[in-house]
Amino acid sequence: MRLALTIIILPIVLLALASAAMLVLPAPNFIFFQLGIAAQEWAPWFLLVLLVSLGLLFGFAPPSGLARLLNRLVGFGAMLSFFVIAGMLVRGLMTDLRVRSNQPTVVAAGPGTFQLSQFGLGNPAPQGLLREQNTVYAEVAGEALLVDVYVPPTTPINAPALIVVHGGSWRGGAKGDIPAWNRWATGQGYVVFDVSYRLAPQAQFPAAVSDVKCAIGYVRRNAERFGIDPQRLGLVGRSAGAQLVLIAAYSDATIAPSCDAPDTSVRAVVSYYAPTRLDYYNVIKPELAPGALDDYLGGPPEAHAEAYRQARPANWVGQNTPATLLLHGGRDQFIRPLDADVLADALEQANRPFTMIELPLANHGFDFNLNGVSNQQVQPYVAQFLAEALQ
Structure with a gap:
């Protein structure tokens, strides 16, 4: 059950990582370009989903073994995405037009x-x-x-x-x-x-x-x-x-x-x-x-x-x-x-x-x-x- 939860959250985190990357890197194609737009203009929803994902990952972490390692890697990706998106959101709100x-x-x-x-x-x-x-x-x-x-x-x-x-x-x-x-x-x-x-x-x-x-x-x-x-x-x-x-x-x-x-x-x-x-x-x-x-x-x-x-x-x-x-x-x-x-x-x-x-x-x-x-x-x-x- 705990491993299955990590596997379910994995694609969500990968999508968030790609979207967060497009906030700081040039988009290689139109699909990634759209992910960057979504991460900036719908940032609060991204942050909410990532917070929930982190709570589930660390609240139901496998006790040991490869399953726990995967859980931690996915959790690290979620945290990285969260801080990049949150940082760009704060910068966008604090930077003068x-x-x-x-x-x-x-x-x-x-x-x-x-x-x-x-x-x-x-x-x-x-x-x-x-x-x-x-x-x-x-x-x-x-x-x-x-x-x-x-x-x-x-x-x-x-x-x-x-x-x-x-x-x-x-x-x-x-x-x-x-x-x-x-x-x-x-x-x-x-x-x-x-x-x-x-x-x-x-x-x-x-x-x-x-x-x-x-x-x-x-x-x-x-x-x-x-x-x-x-x-x-x-x-x-x-x-x-x-x-x-x-x-x-x-x-x-x-x-x-x-x-x-x-x-x-x-x-x-x-x-x-x-x-x-x-x-x-x-x-x-x-x-x-x-x-x-x-x-x-x-x-x-x-x-x-x-x-x-x-x-x-x-x-x-x-x-x-x-x-x-x-x-x-x-x-x-x-x-x-x-x-x-x-x-x-x-x-x-x-x-x-x-x-x-x-x-x-x-x-x-x-x-x-x-x-x-x-x-x-x-x-x-x-x-x-x-x-x-x-x-």
Whole structure:
């Protein structure tokens, strides 16, 4: 019985060891990368499971022999994992965020304080509702583009709206990847449209940007039906989707919408860890998303210089650029934090409203746990930024 207990706990400890290692080491592939995200943003659950495992291992240790040796080795692995994860959790909570901004009220809103009750039980604030799912907002090149619509708990009247665009290296992912964020935003009074777009390599740049602009047109055409103020629109994107919303928000008629959308202007854009430099020869971990830029932009920059130029948000920054919030992890293994700084430099030089928040120990995808360690720190900035830009 005691040996069987050790064998049952062994895979749990091995998983915890691998996850803990990814908090301090580069991820060799996408699976290990995801383990690192889980160990950081769900750290309290990891620590609880490891504590229970340690109690069982040492409370029911075999009296002698090889079984006892295995028990001790597994226990040592559990302790090592516990201290690494706990240490990184404490460092993450104690390390100051790096903030660049010309929006004093946004800066003053944060950072948020991590609350264990919110982590375990969720956000007690009112949450929005999924009103429509898989509605076709346009048909482009024979493909149906879909949208999920989330609405506030009370009937919206002249409410601001947010269009959410998913990530996935431009060739994967799907709308609805973080429904908890959509419900949080609708609980704040926004109507949220979580949209799909055409994926690479079948549809290369700027097709997906054109689809985002098409979605803006759809929202404006249906403003009355959803109780929206058509002049108070914002875009929210993650990873590749963040690059799409930045270009959709910044670019002019050179990149046309893929459907009838005479006005594609927005007042705010929120970018979670966007690739903005699209540095073909200087990516951090190309094995995490091999060939993504080739699929999206057609090949290397030498052969597709104009596509790369148009796909870099900083090249579009001008006097009409909307307010921008840039969120990035300092340990992002997909996209260097430099990408956020480069765009912040351009926004600062153009004197456009912006805020850039870097979480020194956070990785790519830190917001996938809405109530996780990192996202609780940045959520007050997001709330204040949207409230100010879409007032």
